[in-house]
Amino acid sequence: MNADAFFTLADRLNARLTGAEVLFCGMSSEVSDFVRLNRNRIRQAGHVHSAALALTLIEGTRQVEGSCDLSGEPSHDLTRAQQLLSSLRGRLRHVPADPYLDYCREPDESWRRCGDRAPDPAEAIGSLVQAAAGMDLVGIWASGDIGEGVASSVGHRHWHESASFNLDWSCHLEADKAVKGAYSGFQWNPEVMRQRVEAMREGIGLMARPARTIEPGRYRAYLAPSALNELMDLLSWGGFDLKSHRTSQTPLLRMARGERAFAPGVGIHEEHERGLVAGFTPEGFRIPPRVTLVEGGGFSGCLVDARAGKEYGEVVNAASGSPSSLGLDNGTLETGNVLGLLDTGLWIGNLWYCNWSDPNDCRVTGMTRFGTYWVERGEIVSPVRVMRFDDSLYHLLGDRLEGLTRERELILSAQTYEGRSTDSALLPGILVSGIDLTL
Amino acid sequence: MERLSEIADRFLTQAPACDYWTLRLVEEDFDHLEVRQGVVEPSRLASVLGAMVTLVKGGGIGYGATSDISPAGLRAATRRAADWAEVHSRLGLFDADIFPRSSTRADYRTPIQEAWVSMSVSDKLDLLQAANRALRLDERIVDWSAWLSRRRVAQLLVTGDGGRVSQVWDFVHPGLVAVANAGSQTQRRHGAGADWAQQGGLERVAAVRLLEEAPRVASEALTLLDSPECPQDIRDLILLPSQMVLQVHESIGHPLELDRILGDERNYAGTSFVTPGMFGRYRYGSELLNVTFDPTVPLELVSGVTDDEGTPARREYLIRDGILERPLGGPLSQARAGLPGTASTRASGWDRPPIDRMGNINLEPGEGNLADLIAQVERGVLMDTNRSWSIDDSRNKFQFGCELGRLIEDGELRGLVRNPGYRGISATFWRSLHGVGGLETLEVRGVRNCGKGEPNQSVYVGHAAPPCLFRDVSVFGGGE
Numbered sequence: 001m002n003a004d005a006f007f008t009l010a011d012r013l014n015a016r017l018t019g020a021e022v023l024f025c026g027m028s029s030e031v032s033d034f035v036r037l038n039r040n041r042i043r044q045a046g047h048v049h050s051a052a053l054a055l056t057l058i059e060g061t062r063q064v065e066g067s068c069d070l071s072g073e074p075s076h077d078l079t080r081a082q083q084l085l086s087s088l089r090g091r092l093r094h095v096p097a098d099p100y101l102d103y104c105r106e107p108d109e110s111w112r113r114c115g116d117r118a119p120d121p122a123e124a125i126g127s128l129v130q131a132a133a134g135m136d137l138v139g140i141w142a143s144g145d146i147g148e149g150v151a152s153s154v155g156h157r158h159w160h161e162s163a164s165f166n167l168d169w170s171c172h173l174e175a176d177k178a179v180k181g182a183y184s185g186f187q188w189n190p191e192v193m194r195q196r197v198e199a200m201r202e203g204i205g206l207m208a209r210p211a212r213t214i215e216p217g218r219y220r221a222y223l224a225p226s227a228l229n230e231l232m233d234l235l236s237w238g239g240f241d242l243k244s245h246r247t248s249q250t251p252l253l254r255m256a257r258g259e260r261a262f263a264p265g266v267g268i269h270e271e272h273e274r275g276l277v278a279g280f281t282p283e284g285f286r287i288p289p290r291v292t293l294v295e296g297g298g299f300s301g302c303l304v305d306a307r308a309g310k311e312y313g314e315v316v317n318a319a320s321g322s323p324s325s326l327g328l329d330n331g332t333l334e335t336g337n338v339l340g341l342l343d344t345g346l347w348i349g350n351l352w353y354c355n356w357s358d359p360n361d362c363r364v365t366g367m368t369r370f371g372t373y374w375v376e377r378g379e380i381v382s383p384v385r386v387m388r389f390d391d392s393l394y395h396l397l398g399d400r401l402e403g404l405t406r407e408r409e410l411i412l413s414a415q416t417y418e419g420r421s422t423d424s425a426l427l428p429g430i431l432v433s434g435i436d437l438t439l
Numbered sequence: 440m441e442r443l444s445e446i447a448d449r450f451l452t453q454a455p456a457c458d459y460w461t462l463r464l465v466e467e468d469f470d471h472l473e474v475r476q477g478v479v480e481p482s483r484l485a486s487v488l489g490a491m492v493t494l495v496k497g498g499g500i501g502y503g504a505t506s507d508i509s510p511a512g513l514r515a516a517t518r519r520a521a522d523w524a525e526v527h528s529r530l531g532l533f534d535a536d537i538f539p540r541s542s543t544r545a546d547y548r549t550p551i552q553e554a555w556v557s558m559s560v561s562d563k564l565d566l567l568q569a570a571n572r573a574l575r576l577d578e579r580i581v582d583w584s585a586w587l588s589r590r591r592v593a594q595l596l597v598t599g600d601g602g603r604v605s606q607v608w609d610f611v612h613p614g615l616v617a618v619a620n621a622g623s624q625t626q627r628r629h630g631a632g633a634d635w636a637q638q639g640g641l642e643r644v645a646a647v648r649l650l651e652e653a654p655r656v657a658s659e660a661l662t663l664l665d666s667p668e669c670p671q672d673i674r675d676l677i678l679l680p681s682q683m684v685l686q687v688h689e690s691i692g693h694p695l696e697l698d699r700i701l702g703d704e705r706n707y708a709g710t711s712f713v714t715p716g717m718f719g720r721y722r723y724g725s726e727l728l729n730v731t732f733d734p735t736v737p738l739e740l741v742s743g744v745t746d747d748e749g750t751p752a753r754r755e756y757l758i759r760d761g762i763l764e765r766p767l768g769g770p771l772s773q774a775r776a777g778l779p780g781t782a783s784t785r786a787s788g789w790d791r792p793p794i795d796r797m798g799n800i801n802l803e804p805g806e807g808n809l810a811d812l813i814a815q816v817e818r819g820v821l822m823d824t825n826r827s828w829s830i831d832d833s834r835n836k837f838q839f840g841c842e843l844g845r846l847i848e849d850g851e852l853r854g855l856v857r858n859p860g861y862r863g864i865s866a867t868f869w870r871s872l873h874g875v876g877g878l879e880t881l882e883v884r885g886v887r888n889c890g891k892g893e894p895n896q897s898v899y900v901g902h903a904a905p906p907c908l909f910r911d912v913s914v915f916g917g918g919e
Contacts, residue, residue: 033523034893034894035523036703036893036894038532038702038705039532039702041530041531041532042526042527042530042531042532043532043703044500044502044792045501045502045523045526045527046501046502046503046504046519046520046523046792047502047504047516047519047520047522048505049504049505049506049507049512049515049516049519050489050504050505050506050790051506052506056481063481064481064483064484065481065482065483065484066483066484066485067483067484067485067486068486068487068488069486069487069488069489070506071505071507071508071509071512072507072512073507073509073511073512076509084484087484088484091482091484094559094560094564095479095482095564096479096564098478098481099478100478122523122526125526126526129530138703138705139706139893140706140893140894142894168706168707168893170706172702172705175710175833176709176710176831176832176833178705247581247582247618248581248618248620248625249582249618249625253623253625254623257623259623352709352831353830353831353832354829355827355829355838355840356826356827356840357827357838357840357860357917358840358917358918359625360623360858360917360918361917361918361919363917363918363919365827365829365838366829367829367830367831367832369831369832386831386833386836387836388829388831388836388838388862390838392919394919415895416893416894417895417896417897438838438862439838439862439864
C-alpha cells in the first residue's frame with residue numbers, strides 16, 4: 001500500500017469519528033520476494049504481499065489499540081477498518097482512564113524514501129548461483145518495497161518507504177566449518193556480489209586447514225563488527241529502555257548507579273540520522289537524529305517511548321525502548337593492523353545465540369560461529385572448533401578492552417520475524433586482552 | 440471457518456493449471472488485557488487474514504502469499520507462485536515432483552469449556568487488578584504485572600488432489616511476573632501460566648491458579664534477593680518440568696529436525712550434530728530416555744489432525760530406551776533424506792511457507808514422584824523455570840539458566856539459591872539421565888516463541904515432561 005492510499009483510508013476513518021474521539025492510524029506494508037538457498041540451489045522461493053493497519057482510538061483519557069490485515073482494495077479495506085474501529089469503540093467503554101496515555105498534539109508531516117527500485121530477484125539469484133558455482137552456499141535473499149506510515153485525526157501525515165535487498169549467506173566446507181557473507185543495501189551491483197563471493201572462496205581456503213580445539217580459559221581476542229553486533233543485540237534487550245532502568249531490570253543497572261563502567265573510549269548512540277528507519281513514533285512524535293546512551297564509558301541516557309515518557313516524566317525520543325539504529329563510536333586501531341596487534345589469540349568473526357548468563361552483572365554467554373581462527377604471531381594459523389564464552393560486558397567493553405577499530409561497518413539487519421526489518425548497526429571491531437571461554 | 444470456506448470455494452472455480460497446488464487460508468484473532476502496577480495497559484485487539492498459494496509445475500515449486508483474499512488477489516498470488524516455480528524448475532535443489540500431495544479431509548477444533556466471551560472485559564480486568572494487589576508484597580517489588588491473552592487460529596487447507604483440512608485452535612494465556620530489587624540485585628519470577636501454555640478457553644485461568652499463585656511468585660522473587668548464589672560445582676541436577684521443556688526443546692527437538700540435518704538451516708538456525716547414519720542405532724541417552732512426537736495429547740499446544748501440508752498427524756517414537764529412532768520432518772524432507780519422519784511441516788502464519796518444525800515433543804514418564812528423585816541425591820541442585828537459553832549451531836554445547844534454584848543435600852531439599860545455571864553437551868548430557876518422574880508428575884507445557892527459518896518464523900511448540908534427575912552436571916551461579 002502506498003502513502004496516498006493509506007492517507008485516503010485514514011481520512012475516511014477520521015470522517016467517521018464522533019464527539020471527542022481521536023484516532024491514530026499506523027500502516028506497515030511489504031511487497032517482498034524471499035529466496036532461500038541450500039547447496040547453491042533454490043530450496044524455497046516465494047512472494048509476499050501484505051498490509052496491516054494499526055488503530056489507536058482515544059477518547060479523553062482512555063485508549064484502546066487494534067490491528068487488522070488489509071487487501072489493498074480501497075472499499076474492502078474501508079469496510080475492514082470500520083469493523084475494527086467499531087470493535088475498539090465497544091472495548092473503549094470498558095477500560096478505565098490511562099494515566100500514561102500520550103500522543104503528539106501538534107499536526108506534522110514527513111515523507112522519506114530510501115532506494116529507487118529493488119533489483120529483479122530472479123535475475124539476481126541467477127547471477128549469484130552462477131558466481132558461486134562449485135560452492136556450498138546457504139542463505140536467504142530478501143528484496144522489495146517496505147512502507148510505514150502514521151496518520152491521525154490531529155493532523156499527522158508521516159510516511160517512510162524503502163526499496164532494498166538483503167542477501168545474507170554463508171559458504172560451508174564441512175560440518176560447521178563455514179564463512180559468513182552479507183551484501184545488502186539499496187543499489188544492487190552484481191559485480192560487488194561477485195567480488196564478495198570470490199573473497200569467500202579465499203575464506204574457505206583458510207577453513208580447509210585442520211581445525212584447532214582449544215581448552216576453556218581466558219584468551220586474547222579480536223571481535224569483528226559482526227561478532228560485536230551479536231553482543232550489542234543482546235545489550236539492546238533491556239539495556240537502554242527507560243522502563244527497564246526505572247524498574248531496576250536493565251543489565252546496565254550497576255553502570256546506571258555508578259558502580260561499574262565501560263572503558264572511557266566507549267560511546268553508544270541511537271543514530272536515527274542514518275535515516276534507514278521511520279523518523280516518527282506511532283503516536284506521531286518526531287524522533288531526534290541522535291540519542292546518546294553511553295558516553296565516556298558511563299551511562300548517559302535512555303530511549304524513551306511515548307508511554308514510558310509519560311509514566312516517568314521524560315521527553316519522547318524513540319518509537320520503542322530497543323535501538324533500531326545503534327552506533328558504537330570508533331577508535332584508533334587500523335583494521336589492517338589487527339592481526340599484528342592481536343599477536344596470539346582468537347580472531348572471532350561471528351558470535352551466535354547470545355543470552356544473559358547473569359544480567360545483574362551484564363554477564364553474557366554465547367557461541368563462536370563461522371570464521372573464527374587461531375592466530376599466532378600475527379598470522380592466522382587455523383580455524384577453531386566452536387567454543388562457548390561466558391563473560392561480562394563490563395570486562396569486554398571495560399577493563400579488558402584494548403581498543404576499537406577506526407573503521408566501522410554498517411550492518412543491515414536480515415531479520416524477518418515481523419516483516420523485513422529496517423534496523424541497522426554501525427560498529428567497529430574490538431580488541432580485548434581476554435575473553436572467558438567455558439565449554 | 441465459514442468465511443475461509445467461501446474463499447476456498449471461490450478459488451476452486453479458478454484453480455490453477457499445474458501439476459499440484461494447495462491453498463492455505465489463515466485467520467487469527469488476538470485479544471490482550473494486562474494490568475501493570477495497578478494500571479490497565481492499552482487493550483489490544485488484532486485480526487489477521489491471508490492466504491498462501493503453493494504451486495508445483497514442471498518440476499519446480501513456488502509460493503505466493505497475500506493479504507488480498509479477493510479472487511483477483513489470489514490470482515495475483517498464484518501468478519507469483521507460478522513465476523517462482525519456473526525459476527525453481529531451473530535452479531531448484533530438488534525436483535518438485537517429490538513434493539507431498541494430500542487428499543486428506545479432516546477437521547479439528549480445540550475443546551473448550553469456558554468461552555473467552557463468557558467473562559466480561561470488566562470482570563477480567565478486575566481479576567487482573569486483584570492479582571496485581573497480591574503481587575505487591577512490599578516496596579522491594581519494583582515492577583509487577585498480570586495478563587490474560589486470547590488467540591484463535593482458524594486454518595483451512597485445500598489441495599489440488601481434493602484435500603480439505605479445517606483446524607481451529609483456541610488458546611487462553613494467563614500469566615504473572617514479579618520483579619524484586621535490593622541494591623544492584625534484581626530477581627524476576629514468573630508464574631500462573633506465564634510459561635505453562637496449553638490449548639483451551641477461559642478454564643485455563645483456574646487451571647493455572649492465576650490469583651492464588653500471585654503471593655508465591657512475589658514471595659520467591661523477594662527471597663531470591665537475599666539467597667546465596669548457586670554454587671559453581673559438579674553436582675546432581677533435578678530439572679522441574681518448567682525447565683525440562685527447554686532442555687528437550689533445544690537439545691532433542693532441534694537436533695532431530697530433518698531440515699537442519701539436510702543443511703537448509705545452516706546459515707541461520709544451524710545444523711545438527713545428528714547425522715542420517717545415527718538413526719536406528721545411536722545411543723542418545725540412558726535407557727530411561729523415551730521421547731515421542733505426539734500430536735494426539737489433548738490440549739497440548741500443537742495437537743491437531745494434520746500438519747500444514749495435509750499429512751495426517753500420528754504419534755511416533757523419536758527415541759526409545761535411549762536409542763535414536765526417527766527424525767522430525769515432513770514427507771518432502773523424508774524423500775530428500777531417505778529417512779522416515781513425522782507430520783510436522785508447519786508455517787508460522789499465512790505469509791510463510793511450511794518448514795520442518797517440532798510439534799508436540801514429549802519426554803515419556805518413568806516411575807515415582809519428585810520426592811523419590813530428590814531422595815536419590817546426596818549433593819545437588821533443583822532448578823525451576825527457564826530464564827536463559829543458549830546452544831551452539833549444531834545443538835550440542837548448551838548453557839541454560841533458571842529463575843530459581845534449591846539446594847539438595849542428603850536426599851532433602853534445602854534453601855534457595857539465586858541465578859542458577861548449568862552447562863553441558865547434548866551428545867553426552869542425556870546419557871547422565873538417572874531418574875524420570877512418573878505419570879503423576881508429568882506436566883503438559885510448551886514454548887510460544889520457537890524461532891527458525893529463512894524468512895524467519897516463530898511458532899508454538901508443545902512439550903510434556905516430568906521432572907528428571909541428571910548425574911554430575913556442571914552448575915554455577917551469578918556474578919562477574
